[in-house]
Amino acid sequence: MPFKALQLSEPVLRGIQAAGYTDPTPIQLRAIPVVLGGGDLIGSAQTGTGKTAAFALPILSRLDKNTNRTRVLVLEPTRELAAQVETAFHDFARFTDIRTLAVFGGVGYGHQRAELRKGVDVIVATPGRLMDYIQDGSINLRDIQVLVLDEVDRMLDMGFLPVVKDIISRCPRERQTLFFSATVPPEIQAVASFALRNPTRVEIGANRSVNNSIKHALYPVAYDQKFDLLVALLEKTDFDSVLVFSRTKHGADKIARRLKSQNHSVAVLHANRSQNQRIEALAGFKSGKYEVMVATDIAARGIDVAGVSHVINYDVPENPEDYVHRIGRTGRAQAVGDAFTLVTPENADDIRDIQRFIGQKIPELRLEGFPYQPFGVARPPAPRGQQRQGQRQGQRGGNRAGPAAGGGGGRSGSRGSNPVGPDRDKQGGKVGFRFRGRRG
Numbered sequence: 001m002p003f004k005a006l007q008l009s010e011p012v013l014r015g016i017q018a019a020g021y022t023d024p025t026p027i028q029l030r031a032i033p034v035v036l037g038g039g040d041l042i043g044s045a046q047t048g049t050g051k052t053a054a055f056a057l058p059i060l061s062r063l064d065k066n067t068n069r070t071r072v073l074v075l076e077p078t079r080e081l082a083a084q085v086e087t088a089f090h091d092f093a094r095f096t097d098i099r100t101l102a103v104f105g106g107v108g109y110g111h112q113r114a115e116l117r118k119g120v121d122v123i124v125a126t127p128g129r130l131m132d133y134i135q136d137g138s139i140n141l142r143d144i145q146v147l148v149l150d151e152v153d154r155m156l157d158m159g160f161l162p163v164v165k166d167i168i169s170r171c172p173r174e175r176q177t178l179f180f181s182a183t184v185p186p187e188i189q190a191v192a193s194f195a196l197r198n199p200t201r202v203e204i205g206a207n208r209s210v211n212n213s214i215k216h217a218l219y220p221v222a223y224d225q226k227f228d229l230l231v232a233l234l235e236k237t238d239f240d241s242v243l244v245f246s247r248t249k250h251g252a253d254k255i256a257r258r259l260k261s262q263n264h265s266v267a268v269l270h271a272n273r274s275q276n277q278r279i280e281a282l283a284g285f286k287s288g289k290y291e292v293m294v295a296t297d298i299a300a301r302g303i304d305v306a307g308v309s310h311v312i313n314y315d316v317p318e319n320p321e322d323y324v325h326r327i328g329r330t331g332r333a334q335a336v337g338d339a340f341t342l343v344t345p346e347n348a349d350d351i352r353d354i355q356r357f358i359g360q361k362i363p364e365l366r367l368e369g370f371p372y373q374p375f376g377v378a379r380p381p382a383p384r385g386q387q388r389q390g391q392r393q394g395q396r397g398g399n400r401a402g403p404a405a406g407g408g409g410g411r412s413g414s415r416g417s418n419p420v421g422p423d424r425d426k427q428g429g430k431v432g433f434r435f436r437g438r439r440g
């Protein structure tokens with residue numbers, strides 16, 4: 001079915017054409033009629049499915065014209081997402097006079113205040129900065145007709161829920177509410193029950209599935225050889241642009257420094273960087289100035305960069321959901337991408353959790369010609385600043401920071417699972433060690 005059949009307004013259809021879209025994606029096909037009809041909606045779809053347009057297009061069609069009153073509020077967990085979603089609204093609205101504004105922290109107040117004074121129809125905001133403006137009277141929510149809560153699971157993770165509830169309660173009761181969350185655990189269901197009325201549920205595919213246009217693989221390696229393997233993978237892979245994920249900000253900086261010393265052009269994205277640095281990193285990565293971007297999970301959530309050909313998980317993500325989100329950075333909107341995960345024996349439990357979460361086994365590969373050391377090399381003690389994290393991980397999943405040698409990768413403990421450690425017999429073989437699915 002073409003976009004034309006969906007009853008979107010004429011200027012919005014022209015905006016879609018200018019964006020180069022020809023056919024709606026499955027979530028767009030299902031969500032657009034609901035949103036156009038004024039109903040509430042809970043949407044869960046894997047990342048890269050076209051979720052933003054699924055709500056932006058019908059909302060813009062309903063707004064029709066500029067009124068200088070804020071009628072639409074979209075809440076996003078991160079600055080990058082707020083900027084990206086506002087850009088999508090702005091682009092789709094290019095043949096209308098509807099005014100949009102991104103409101104987020106880390107930048108000065110001057111430009112945002114000036115735009116607010118002129119009046120805007122759509123605000124896409126992160127909760128903290130929005131609250132500043134609500135409290136000083138620069139924004140009031142009395143004219144809100146449509147409230148969009150995007151990436152609610154991430155807002156919960158980031159501790160935004162109290163402020164999000166406060167914002168919801170300041171919007172008029174008579175409104176349309178659209179709610180997007182990759183997962184809907186009980187805390188999120190409670191917010192949905194409080195915020196929505198008779199919502200239609202739109203689920204595209206299994207929440208947990210990875211986009212099947214992505215080929216993904218595990219690369220088992222000794223802890224001490226992770227960086228060397230990363231460099232070797234970059235050397236041997238025919239890539240356009242690569243997103244490398246680190247668990248920590250400090251780790252991201254370190255990987256970036258080392259890659260630069262190997263003559264890669266590298267950008268870094270994490271929460272300790274200033275807003276201007278983040279904007280420069282993203283713009284440079286999008287334009288091709290940087291071939292590699294090293295990022296942490298929160299900073300990279302929802303980043304939409306066309307043409308990310310490879311995602312490399314330098315560190316295995318802590319939460320299985322983050323695996324799906326990271327991998328979703330490549331293969332967006334049906335393009336094909338590759339996703340590699342470097343795994344050490346210490347990661348066995350995390351990999352089992354990820355495989356259970358996504359309901360599939362990730363194939364293990366070995367890079368031809370790489371001088372693999374035996375796995376099970378003891379991990380060096382964590383530097384002082386990282387010890388808290390090590391302890392936290394230890395509590396969650398056994399002794400992650402401990403030496404992997406000695407059978408079971410130091411992981412025989414708390415989860416009651418079969419210890420799966422390095423399979424020494426296979427050092428020279430195809431697969432280094434196995435990640436079996438856990439029962440139960």
Ligand code: AMP
Pocket residue numbers: 020021022023024025028047048049050051052053304306332333
């Ligand atoms: P999203 O899931 O909203 O982050 O969108 C993922 C990517 O898909 C973005 O690059 C969009 O521009 C692109 N996209 C969204 N809808 C369509 C469509 N109908 N046709 C082609 N590309 C699309």
